[in-house]
Amino acid sequence: MSEQAENRIDRRFAKLRAEGRKALVTYIVAGDGGIENTVPLMHQLVASGSDLIELGVPFSDPMAEGPVIQKGHERALAHKASLRRCLEMVADFRRDDGDTPVILMGYANPIERMGGEAFAEAAQQAGVDGALTVDLPAEEAGPLSGLLAERNLRNIFLLTPTTSEERIRAITELASGFIYYVSLKGVTGAGNLDLDSVHENLGRIRQHTDLPLCVGFGIKDGASARAVSADGDGAVVGSVLVSAVGEAGDAAQARDRVAELVAEIRGELDR
Amino acid sequence: MSDRKPVDFAAFPDNQGHFGPYGGRFVSETLIDALDHLQEMYARLKEDPEFQAAFDYDLAHYVGRPSPLYLAERLTERAGGARIWLKREDLNHTGAHKVNNTVGQALLAKHSGKRRVIAETGAGQHGVATATVAARLGLECAVYMGAEDVKRQSPNVYRMKLLGAEVIPVESGSKTLKDAMNEAMRDWVTNVDDTFYIIGTVAGPHPYPQLVRDFNSVIGREARAQSLEEFGQLPDALVACVGGGSNAMGLFHPFLNDSDVKMYGVEAGGDGIDTGRHAAPLSAGIPGVLHGNRTYLMEDEDGQIIETHSVSAGLDYPGVGPEHAWLKDIGRVQYVAANDSEALDAFRALTRTEGILPALESSHAVAYALKLAATLSPEQNIVVNLSGRGDKDIFTVAAIDGIEV
Incomplete structure (x- = not known):
């Protein structure tokens, strides 16, 4: 990792480490439940105890997602959500929240369409802190990583149970912000979480990097969040929140349900 | 070039x-x-x-190769120009390349x-x-x-x-x-x-x-040898339909270094390229990333992949193999489109002139070959990849004709 000025992600993890707390990273799909309801939902996530927000950028072909988040993408696209709109949402969010890190999580093609440089520029302007592009592995990520780094934005990489030792070394060198460890072989929301494997792999990764390690995929509640973050620095929760938004009758109900879920997980993480 | x-x-x-x-x-x-x-x-x-x-x-022994290179005499007569040869991938076990x-x-x-x-x-x-x-x-x-x-x-x-x-x-x-x-x-x-x-x-x-590509290149290797045997020279042109593009790549690849052999990849024009209702990313798409590769795609201004339209399910895909994208950019292969109606006409023409029911996918290649042949002279040779047989499509064609099978 090159020497860069601190950004919100670094500050947030430094603060959590100082307090001896685990990070709660929450994922929602931008525009799911209505374009105008996303920013209030982001503020609700923070109010209920989220440390860092991953804003899902809707894509027509979300290959790595399980059925729950796929449906979230489809609903968001039906509301005409787009990468451009996501950036507007973050700018809007920043008017009332200057501290909570926001990461855009999505797929390569909307960024390709906008152009890497235009995207990096717009992301910085909007107050985005980093990007996680699921289908942009280390081999293909170079150009975008450079454009983000020039603007002090972080490029978040995934490591998985299938990542070789050699790749862990290469990717941790390229990574910044934090490492997102995918807890299982599968899509988001899958049910085959294996805690022993998480324990072992976080240990392997830890030998190569001091970056914070957050664990995601298959985290359903406070208990599983607490279990996976025991050896790491935090947990990522997505499908349960997207499911709650999908099932809610209206925006207020969605916020209430999400608030409840996030508060429960926060409580367990801080226990 | x-x-x-x-x-x-x-x-x-x-x-x-x-x-x-x-x-x-x-x-x-x-x-x-x-x-x-x-x-x-x-x-x-x-x-x-x-x-x-x-x-x-x-x-x-299992697929039944080599597949014949067949001179379609009555189809050639109908087109009124270059000789049309069919590479008979439709005769393979399971009926396609x-x-x-x-x-x-x-x-x-x-x-x-x-x-x-x-x-x-x-x-x-x-x-x-x-x-x-x-x-x-x-x-x-x-x-x-x-x-x-x-x-x-x-x-x-x-x-x-x-x-x-x-x-x-x-x-x-x-x-x-x-x-x-x-x-x-x-x-x-x-x-x-x-x-x-x-x-x-x-x-x-x-x-x-x-x-x-490598596994399908047997098509082009055979076609190359068969051309030399049948008419003593390399073909003047190759024609194949392109959805993802495997039959086309298989035919084209062994000829790519033969700069005198012209190549035409035929995309699905659906209702017509100008209607927007088609499946022709090389003809009317732009480069992007989908399904693990960077290539030409059909997408909207936000980078969302859009729905494609073609009478042929096998060509109904918004992307295309990356090697085709490259061959387009460097000008080695010309990519064109045939509309649904042109493909259906070709389906009927080949059926009636040669007694061969082509797949609707392959019918797109036949449609363009008919046009191309008419612009060439009778001494010239076109090899068309007849990538699959049309038995699977008779219900689709019957429905278009308003007939219940």
Whole structure:
């Protein structure tokens, strides 16, 4: 990792480490439940105890997602959500929240369409802190990583149970912000979480990097969040929140349900 | 082309799977390890005489190769120009070129020791070809197929089931081939330890575009030798339909370094390129990233993949193999489109003049060949890849004619 000025992600993890707390990273799909309801939902996530927000950028072909988040993408696209709109949402969010890190999580093609440089520029302007592009592995990520780094934005990489030792070394060198460890072989929301494997792999990764390690995929509640973050620095929760938004009758109900879920997980993480 | 430095086409892709700016490996991290293993295994077996002998044996004794190069005399007469030769991939076991690739990938699956294979399919030809080799090797087989395609290709769905495959209808997105590919990728990510993904076209993450091309290149190698034998020279032009582009790549590749051989890839023009309702990314798309590779895509201004339209399920795909994208940019292959109605006319023309029912996919190539032949002289030769037979399409054609079969 090159020497860069601190950004919100670094500050947030430094603060959590100082307090001896685990990070709660929450994922929602931008525009799911209505374009105008996303920013209030982001503020609700923070109010209920989220440390860092991953804003899902809707894509027509979300290959790595399980059925729950796929449906979230489809609903968001039906509301005409787009990468451009996501950036507007973050700018809007920043008017009332200057501290909570926001990461855009999505797929390569909307960024390709906008152009890497235009995207990096717009992301910085909007107050985005980093990007996680699921289908942009280390081999293909170079150009975008450079454009983000020039603007002090972080490029978040995934490591998985299938990542070789050699790749862990290469990717941790390229990574910044934090490492997102995918807890299982599968899509988001899958049910085959294996805690022993998480324990072992976080240990392997830890030998190569001091970056914070957050664990995601298959985290359903406070208990599983607490279990996976025991050896790491935090947990990522997505499908349960997207499911709650999908099932809610209206925006207020969605916020209430999400608030409840996030508060429960926060409580367990801080226990 | 003439003032350009000659490119050695055999040297592509590079070892990261790039054809110029296209190709590559755009997948989530979970699959990289499996792709690395596949690439390593393929690089080794490609040079292994025993593996090649096993592949050649299967092509000869199971697929029924070589497929004939047939002079379509009455079709030639009808076009009124160059002689039209048909490379008869429709005569292969299972009725299309797809089996060349599945026989090859099945051998890879066997070497990998995995007990289960999965595939995506559009028209069902690749699904059938995969289910066929899985039955032969005793492998478990699941085929993902868009729910729309399940409806319009019911004979192939039943064939796959007879062969013992599980056919999984995909209800997400546009419910066609692209969504089937998304779902197959999700299956693979989940079951990567014991599952071999048999991709059916020259697209997807490296090394798939390369290995699918290599397995189908038997088409072009045979056509080259057969041309020399039948008319004593190389063809003046090659014509093949392009969806993902595996039959076209298979025919074209062994001729790419023969700069006098012109090549035409025919995309699905649907209702017409100017209507926007088509499946012709090379004719009217722009470069982007989907399904593991960078290539030409049909997408909107936000980078969302848009729905495609074609009478032929096998061409109904918003992307195309990355090598085609590159061949377009450097001008080695001309990409054109044939509309639904032109393809249907060609379907009828070939059926009535030669007694050969072509697949609706291949009918697009026949449609363009008829036009092209008329612009050439009778001493010239066009080789058209008749990539599949049309038995699976008779219900679609009957429905268009308003007939209940």
